[in-house]
Amino acid sequence: xxxxxxWEDFSFSITPDEYDxxxxxxxxxxxxxxxxxxxxxxxxxxxxxxxxxxxxxxxGVYHVLIRKKYPECGGLLLKRYIRxxxxxxxxxxxxxxxxxxxxxxxxxFSYIVSTPKDILDISSLCxxxxxxxxxxxxxxxxxLRI
Numbered sequence: 523x524x525x526x527x528x529w530e531d532f533s534f535s536i537t538p539d540e541y542d543x544x545x546x547x548x549x550x551x552x553x554x555x556x557x558x559x560x561x562x563x564x565x566x567x568x569x570x571x572x573x574x575x576x577x578x579x580x581x582g583v584y585h586v587l588i589r590k591k592y593p594e595c596g597g598l599l600l601k602r603y604i605r606x607x608x609x610x611x612x613x614x615x616x617x618x619x620x621x622x623x624x625x626x627x628x629x630x631f632s633y634i635v636s637t638p639k640d641i642l643d644i645s646s647l648c649x650x651x652x653x654x655x656x657x658x659x660x661x662x663x664x665x666l667r668i
Contacts, residue, residue: 526579528553529586532603534596534635535668541595549606553579554614572615573622579611580624587631591668597636604632627653634663 528551536544592600608629611619619625630651634644642664648655655663 526553526582526586529583532590534590534592534600536593536595536599538595541599544599545602549603551607551610554610569616569618573618576611576615576619576622577624580622580628583607584624584628584631587628588662588666590666592635592666593668594636594638597632597634597667601632601636604628623653626651630655631663634660635666637667639667 587600590596608625611625630647630653633647633651637644637647644660644664648660
């Protein structure tokens, strides 16, 4: 099981002033420590292993984040965290994870919860991300905005 305590500890219920102060702090993900491919695998095996690690990690993050609430500033902070996570995962696991659907789903999640609460039509976000969300999933993500 991948440890996701850092994601569980993140709070996104923040004020604009808290958001501004958090912009100055470095973003760290202790749960990524030691996450890499095995040196015992062939190159194609490493690539497949890296993709699976990315998939599992991002699924775990998604399940943690779906239980939280997001004011607009919290959504913007999450968007920043997901951008940094994307870069860190590519550094750790390689370019083969760029197509990881679960990572793209996290990116879409962050875009949705960072949109102002009065915006209800997110179809363009879904279309641009190439991720298909059911109407129920869309409504669930929209309901996380406070």
